[in-house]
Amino acid sequence: MDERDPKGKDGSGPGRAAFVSAIFSIFVALIFIFTWFFEYLLQNDPISTELVVRQFSTIVGLPMAAIGAFIVVVFLRQEKDGPIEIDALGFKFRGSSGPVVLWIACFFTIVFAIKILWND
Template sequence: MSEEQKDAGVTTDESHSIRLRAVISWVVVIILICFGAFMLYKLTNFHNTPGDYWKIMVKEQFPVLVGLPMAGLGSLFVTLILRISTGPIEFEIGGLKFKGGAAPIVFWIICFMVIVLSINLLWQN
């Protein structure tokens, strides 16, 4: 146990729990990156499927089929990286304080909505 943890009164079990959470968070981040890269790769190879259904669907509904899932993954990525780098997320918006389990969920929703709004504003029909 480090001197900082001893000074903060962190027990060995809490230290292991904190370390385990950090490792699992990084594993999830790596899995998200791999999954996103794999899906982009599969998207570029959809022309190998028989028929034109997926080609037409992806061309017409690209923001929905690709943008929304990637917005969700991107929001989760930002939320996890923030938690890993700074610890538990706590913030206040307009007098409402978010901490504990609610803060990451609300932060994810805010990130997701901002990315979706950006896709909507920037997508040209």
Template sequence: MTEESPPESAHHVRHAVVWIGGLAALVQISVFTFPVAVASWRQEPWVRELLANHFPAIVGLPSAALASFLIIAAFEARFDRIKMRLGTFVEFTGAAGPIVLWILCFTAMSMGIKLVW
């Protein structure tokens, strides 16, 4: 039995999700990162203290979550469905594949942020 290819509308939905993720990145930069950068440039003391003490939580973790989403969305848009198999015991198909891969990406990025901070 051959596996059916997804309908053309599924490809449009996947591309739309990638574009929405890109727009979310722009919104994050314009709404959160840019105002904090401007306040930091003005050398406002509360911003400098907040950024110095909590930079990984303020900027790092949201950026890691967004980057993980963009990676998974791009993989899914480019390579169709994501399926994962861990040994012979566990197989992730359907929505579970991207979710598990996002968790792995986010965890790896979060651990990297923790290691370098």
């Protein structure tokens, strides 16, 4: 087998680098969009400012929880072992449903942590 694997079967080829670059670019773009939106919103409307301050965990925390769960599922996945398979509570999730169930579990765990740790 050639050391320069053009298809990237070992997870380190050009396809993986392009994917990581695309995800990173999207993440940076979302940060700029959120920053611009909140900067505009907070400077021009005192009612919105109060709402964002009072409900910060909902307005900012939940989207960040979704992004965090996505990062956990995508970047911590092991390619060598094959697709994610989950067997729990009598259900079997295989193929593309495995990452979806893992994302939902990560998202709800992060949301639960935000709910417990947030002081009202």
